[in-house]
Amino acid sequence: MLGDNTAALESALSLPAETLREKISSAYLYGAEATLGSVLGGRCRAVVGALPNADADGAPATLASLNPHGLIAGLLAVKRACGAPEALLVLPREEGFAPLLQAAAQADIPVEVRDFLDVRAHKDDLVLHWATLAAVSDILAGNPPEIPAAVGGRLVEIAPGKAIGSNLPAENLKAVRIGSTFYTPAVLGEPARPGLFATGSAIEPVSNDACIVQAAFEQVMKLRQKCCGKCVLCREGLFQFGEIFRGVTEAKSALSELALAGEIGAALIDAAVCSVGKAASSCMLSVLEGFGEELKSHIQGKKCPSGRCQAFARYYVNPMKCRGCGVCIEACPENCIEGAPGYISMIDDAACTKCGKCAEVCPEGAIARTQNRIPNLPRRLTKVGRFRR
Numbered sequence: 001m002l003g004d005n006t007a008a009l010e011s012a013l014s015l016p017a018e019t020l021r022e023k024i025s026s027a028y029l030y031g032a033e034a035t036l037g038s039v040l041g042g043r044c045r046a047v048v049g050a051l052p053n054a055d056a057d058g059a060p061a062t063l064a065s066l067n068p069h070g071l072i073a074g075l076l077a078v079k080r081a082c083g084a085p086e087a088l089l090v091l092p093r094e095e096g097f098a099p100l101l102q103a104a105a106q107a108d109i110p111v112e113v114r115d116f117l118d119v120r121a122h123k124d125d126l127v128l129h130w131a132t133l134a135a136v137s138d139i140l141a142g143n144p145p146e147i148p149a150a151v152g153g154r155l156v157e158i159a160p161g162k163a164i165g166s167n168l169p170a171e172n173l174k175a176v177r178i179g180s181t182f183y184t185p186a187v188l189g190e191p192a193r194p195g196l197f198a199t200g201s202a203i204e205p206v207s208n209d210a211c212i213v214q215a216a217f218e219q220v221m222k223l224r225q226k227c228c229g230k231c232v233l234c235r236e237g238l239f240q241f242g243e244i245f246r247g248v249t250e251a252k253s254a255l256s257e258l259a260l261a262g263e264i265g266a267a268l269i270d271a272a273v274c275s276v277g278k279a280a281s282s283c284m285l286s287v288l289e290g291f292g293e294e295l296k297s298h299i300q301g302k303k304c305p306s307g308r309c310q311a312f313a314r315y316y317v318n319p320m321k322c323r324g325c326g327v328c329i330e331a332c333p334e335n336c337i338e339g340a341p342g343y344i345s346m347i348d349d350a351a352c353t354k355c356g357k358c359a360e361v362c363p364e365g366a367i368a369r370t371q372n373r374i375p376n377l378p379r380r381l382t383k384v385g386r387f388r389r
């Protein structure tokens with residue numbers, strides 16, 4: 001699949017349609033728990049090879065440069081097998097597709113360059129992921145089709161049934177993101193199957209020192225950029241998901257918002273017209289289901305377990321280390337550090353915005369950040385060296 005599959009082209013063009021159909025019906029549908037055979041029977045106006053709108057990580061695009069003839073062979077084979085009058089290739093508006101454009105031109109396949117596939121406009125077409133086309137061409141070339149996934153931005157192939165984590169170090173993991181869905185690390189032991197990639201092709205580790213809420217917020221923001229805004233539930237749902245995740249990281253949310261997020265997610269997963277809405281709801285539902293304790297820790301416990309969310313941090317001056325130089329007072333944009341030359345500085349916690357600038361500049365490393373209880377500190381200005389705990 002990751003080599004140029006020119007051999008498949010000949011089979012795609014020379015085999016009788018019925019033989020072709022039998023041969024390729026076992027190819028997987030990337031992102032689904034089904035095979036191509038389940039969709040070949042119906043009438044379709046055109047076979048369209050495209051990447052899903054939600055695939056924000058873009059790795060299958062690598063297939064275009066590694067296996068351009070394979071993608072075209074897959075497209076032609078499916079077109080002939082299902083008797084569709086037309087085939088179309090849809091390309092993102094990016095550089096690096098010259099080999100695929102050339103292969104499409106050689107096979108007389110029309111190309112549309114667009115970053116967003118309007119699923120409604122293709123409701124009478126058979127839209128197939130590029131990875132499915134590459135799987136078809138593998139079958140035609142006599143190779144067992146493997147499942148492509150982007151691990152750390154690099155495209156790898158995983159044999160169906162082999163553990164999904166065979167390409168990932170399993171230490172220090174809190175979660176694994178597959179596409180836009182967050183799983184517990186146990187997913188790494190699961191056998192690879194095309195349906196695991198319904199919300200995108202990337203397999204990304206989330207380490208123990210990352211905040212799952214921040215990771216989910218970033219994913220929702222990526223999807224928001226891809227949202228076309230035509231479906232009300234997707235548009236509003238993505239906005240709400242973003243606000244809810246942001247509120248959790250900024251210590252501004254209530255438990256009731258999680259129930260609302262669950263309701264929106266359940267409605268959106270069925271109502272979404274394209275993969276963007278489905279990926280967004282899967283992102284939200286997977287965090288609610290698999291990482292509810294971490295969400296609650298932020299909301300009820302007022303603590304980010306990984307210590308990443310600034311809103312839960314508190315800064316204080318360690319009276320044993322402070323030398324009273326005043327550098328932090330100068331650096332504080334909120335003027336919320338009290339002090340004098342030779343005296344231990346004191347931070348006004350109520351006014352502090354947790355920007356961390358004071359800690360950056362302190363030459364003694366005397367300013368600490370914590371999510372736990374602050375130790376005993378001076379209550380009034382105290383000379384350096386005079387404080388006793």
Ligand code: SF4
Nearest residue numbers: 228230231234274277
């Ligand atoms: S689900 Fe979202 S991105 Fe997809 S068509 Fe609807 S509004 Fe657009």
Ligand code: SF4
Nearest residue numbers: 322323325326328362
């Ligand atoms: S910069 Fe550090 S050492 Fe200097 S006054 Fe502030 S806390 Fe104390």
Ligand code: SF4
Nearest residue numbers: 332352353355356358
């Ligand atoms: S964290 Fe920022 S706002 Fe708070 S005391 Fe330090 S410099 Fe001032």
